[in-house]
Amino acid sequence: MKRRMISLGILMVVLGCLVSITVTHAAAAGIPGDDDGNNLLTEFELAGNLLNYLQGEGDLELTDLRDAAHVFVYWNGAPRTITDTADRTVAIYRPVRTIVVLSSDSARAIRILGDEEKVIGVSDTVQKFPFYFPVMSQRPVVGTWREVDWETVVTLEPDMVIAPPTGTVNVNVAADKLKGFDITVVGFYLYITADYDQVFEELEELALFLEKEDRAEDFIAWHDDYLEQVEEFVADREQPRVFLTYTSGAIGKTSDISSYGPGTTLYQVAVKAGGRPITENATTGYPKVNAEWVLQENPDKMVMICGNVFGWWDTTTEPADLLQQLLAGKSWGTLNATVNNQIYAVPWSVTNGLEHTYGIVLLARLFYPELPIEPGDVSQEFLEEFLRVEYPEGEGKVLAYSDSTVLRT
């Protein structure tokens, strides 16, 4: 009994020592120079702080005074506040100078807004695509979608971290980990979700924080213009029935037939492009179907998104191989899509966040070959005007592939 009590005692002491302390810490945030702390910088407060600085007094440094003046002049002396996609109220009290992005979708959005110079840390996906992110891909990697080294984030001292609202590394995790470090954490998907308009609202909110509202407006107007053109064109035409699928991985393993149900990104893009997915009655987002069911439905078009590329393939080898794997052993020879050579391989990136405008036009062109918009032109505009990277015009890169048709740059 005595020894048992001793063992117990040792254990309790060790455990007790380990968790005897809880830590809470409040971040010191606020508008610089807002002396009364009411989140409203008045002319009197700003002038007082400027005079103090000129006299060599006061706590504020020159950077603080610049920020204070900026907030007073451009923000009417008040913080900028938004509700992010995770339904969190987020406020900034001074201009954002440095950002860490935890997804390539947010990196793309920042590039569209023209603020990539502010990005000082990225997720590993951004580093893997230097063509898309020539500046940001050179920045330090802070982690992956699975795990983030929060100490690296803290070391970089960003003003803001943009994290996805859900997922393993989500905005709540980030906010929890960065509590007390005076880093603003904001949650945005910045790609198409079940609510199609959400991505544009996110872009506008991000633009408000980065003071790039005009850039966001330009992009949204550009998107709306193409969407309108496509919608007008397809409005009175018979909608093709389309089957949407994807490979299980970059190597084109197609052991099962996965498709897209309502609310998923490719489904939304296909519907906007004037297609009528044969999975419209699916009750799950990613239904698995068999070859017989596809035969029964007899789609007019088939689109497989696949490959581990952004934008295009250099040659037709990979998409041709992936299509061959998709069709092997399926007995789909009598399908309308097969008979009319309407089975296409398209890169994954047509659904990537904010690049989907090009995706809509590309799919619309595949669904309606007579559509008078060149997908390559849209891709070129997106890349050159919004991502500011050189489009490989005339290099023959493969945008979409079927056995009879190859869309190239």
Added chain:
Amino acid sequence: MTRNRSVSEKVTTSDEIRTYYKRFIARKLLFMALLIILIGLIAGVATTLGSYQISVTEVYTIIWHGLFHEPETTKELVVWNLRLPSIVMGILAGIGLAIAGTTMQSVVRNPLASPYTLGIASAAGFGAALAIILGRGFAAGQYLIIANAFIFAVLSAFIIYGLSRYRGATPETMILAGIALMYLFSAMTGILQYFGEQTAVAEVVFWMFGSLGRATWDKLLFVFIILAICIPLLMLKSWDLNTLSAGDESAKSLGVNVDQTRVLCFILASIMTAGVICFTGTIGFIGLVAPHMCRLVIGGDNRYLIPASGFLGAVILLAADTVARRILAPTILPVGLLTSFLGVPLFLYLILRRKREYW
């Protein structure tokens, strides 16, 4: 057997028996003391390792200062809010999982028993998958995955308990019920994964690898409370667990309520497992192997085996997490994989070096 014979041959007087017993006990206590020191050493090193540049002396000054003041500076926040929660979670999770494994092995008298082979982890995994893929569960927001994993793990334990009550709490019933549930929950997780979005499925897989990076002080408090309730109760039952190893009949003849002991210990071990893995994900290996490693060194007396396994579990998990965080920094490897990479060679070495049957 050989050892016992040689002991009885050597030991003749009661004084010698007492002296031998004291040495015998001292060896176990020494082993535990060494493990505690090892935990301290690894934790001491782990606190000094990280991407943020803080010198060793600064780290210890910060820890000392933080005992009496709230952290304010960036360095203080890094040490107290980023490093220490993972380290303390490593210790608590290691202790909890290893003790749960030890208890389950004793309860069902089976060396292969662990929170995983008895379906607890599969149930937690299903709960997490339900939250990640379908976004449904028993809570909202950031607690959805945690609550789902915990509730399904506990539910699994109570299903086994219910079956045991119906058919009698024999080791066979519990093992077979546990394995059946493991397959059931694995299959249900498989269905969710089959229909899930690729990124969500990848998240489930990653959750199942386990990670200490999700630790915060709030979560640690919850884990600590669960361990602080369950471990003392298990320790109080440690002698009864010893009698179970001699067989149910022998235990009953010594006045032990076999069914009650078995069920109570199983439920406590399950709650402890659920309380840990709902925060860390299903970190494998510790609950299965730490008890065996300790048995090889100090024998099967649960009064010492339970705490010793806990300390060894903490050592393995803490060491694995430290390596996982630093070996490819800033990329962090899943700690659940590292525990196997570090622990299996040591386990195999001990098995090959053993001089007697230990189970």
